[in-house]
Every structure is written in structure tokens, then in C-alpha cells.
Amino acid sequence: MTAETPPRRLEVGLVQIRSALSAASRLLVCLDFDGTLAPIVDDPADATPLDRNEEALETLVAERAVSTAIVSGRALADVRGRVGESDAYAGNHGLELLRNGSLAVHPVASKRATLVGESCSALEAALDSVPGVRIENKRLTATVHTRAVPDPLRPLVRRRTAAVVDRLGGTDLEVSRGKRVLEIGPAIPWGKGNAVELTAADLPPETVVVYVGDDTTDESAFRAVGPDGIGIRVGGEEPSAADWRVRSPTEVASFLTWLGSAGIGLLNGSLEDEETGTIRPPSVQTELPKSSGTADD
């Protein structure tokens, strides 16, 4: 991965992506949920993956040479209920990880879950008068949603949240920011990138890791894919550790559909021509299916 610069449009990277796939024998596809598989919506309870993303994921899961992981800021049980089959799931920004049939929870996060719960109760009271605010208690972390809060009141929500977390959590909890959210969690050096590394460590070294995500907590995961991996940031123009960018979950679907068909055909050095079925040299570029779609913040 490169230093943090604005990622380039995915189409520009197809030669490199094809070459990364043809140098590998296996594929680990790690996918964020909100803003990546599912479009951003006002009520987090309404978030649903696009049908085309579900279909593409199903195709990838069925491939023997492919492993998949859903890596979300949501609680693991929540995100698992929203996505069909996947080989692994990481919830709460990587603090809980289900892989190979076994669930691992970060032990420090477990110990601090009580503090998170107490903070949620205190925040319900402290933010009661703010219209549109929503508090999502995810046990190991919590989210204060400000999407429906009027703009002028958002600084107040930030101040009150910081004050409550400081008072109850001290140095044990911290607040970070995401898309119209404040995330409260244990102050420990652990994130989605660690979940991606642990999942990749189960697989042979010739595995190429793909990570697709749209928010700040996905940045550690982009770094975790390594120099030979494929990091794709969804939406926005901001600097990122991802090399490539798509605009929307609709474009994620186009990429995943391509990956599940022509993309996996490239593994083990074969560069198959999608139209003729013949093998082509690695320098030949094939276009992604065209799609439209808008970014969301």
C-alpha cells in the first residue's frame, strides 16, 4: 500500500489488479458493510446490502479458491444477520472475530463492556433533549448517531459525548468519528486491520487480500492488505491508504461481480480472455462492467 494520497479510480488500476490476482493462488475478500455492501440510510436498522452485492458475495463464497470476511463496526451478531453466508465475520471494528467456527473477543474490550454500557445509559440522559440523536449500544463499543441531528446541534452532541465518556471511561474508553457518528470504544491499539491480519494468517502465503471499505475505521484494514493486496475505498476524495477508489455500493457490486467471474480466472497465473476463453498475456487490460451510482457520506 502507498502512503496516504487520494486513491485513483479503480479502472486505472486494472492492469495492476489483474497482475496481483495472477501472481496469487488464493483470494481473501474482506468487505465492510455500511456504505460498502449496503447504501447509507438514515436509520441504521434499515441498512440492507444491494441485491447485486449479495449475489456477488454468494458467488465468491461458493468458489474453493476464495475466502470471504465481513468486517464491520456493527456488533457481529447484527452484521451477520444482515449478510448472507461468509467464511468469517468481524464485528465491533475487529474486537470480535468469528472464523473457522470459533469466536474470539478481545479480552480488554470484554472487560470494558460494562463501562460502554454505563456510558450509553448516561448518554441517553445527557442527549435526551437533542432531536434526532440515536444511541446504538453494541456492547463492546457504542455509536452515537448524528445523521438526523440538526447541523447546529452537532457540536453540542460531540461535547456532551466527550464529557460523559471522559467522566465514566477516563483513559479506558475513547471517542472517534465516523460518517455522521461518534464511536465509543476501548482505548486500545486494535482495529479492523488486526481482524484482517488474523484472517489472512490462516491462509497460504500466496493469498492476495482484497479489502473494500468506505470510512475512517477501514483505513487500518487498507494498510493490512500489504504491498501486494488490493485496497479499494468507496466514495469521497480524501487521502486514504487504499490505492483505488469506487464511487458507491453500486460500483462495489460491479467490482465484486467481475472478481467472481473474470477475476478468479486470473488466479495461478492464467489470464483468461472473457470473450473467447483463450489465455492472454498479463499486459492485456479488460474493462470493468460500467455502472453508475453516487457516493454518500
Ligand SMILES: O=P(O)(O)OC[C@H]1O[C@H](O[C@H]2O[C@H](CO)[C@@H](O)[C@H](O)[C@H]2O)[C@H](O)[C@@H](O)[C@@H]1O
Ligand atoms: O464498519 P461498517 O460496517 O461500515 O459500520 C460502521 C457504522 O455503520 C453504521 O452507521 C453508518 O451507517 C448507518 C446506516 O446507513 C448510517 O445511518 C450512519 O450515519 C453511518 O455512520 C452502524 O450503525 C454503526 O454501528 C457502525 O459503527
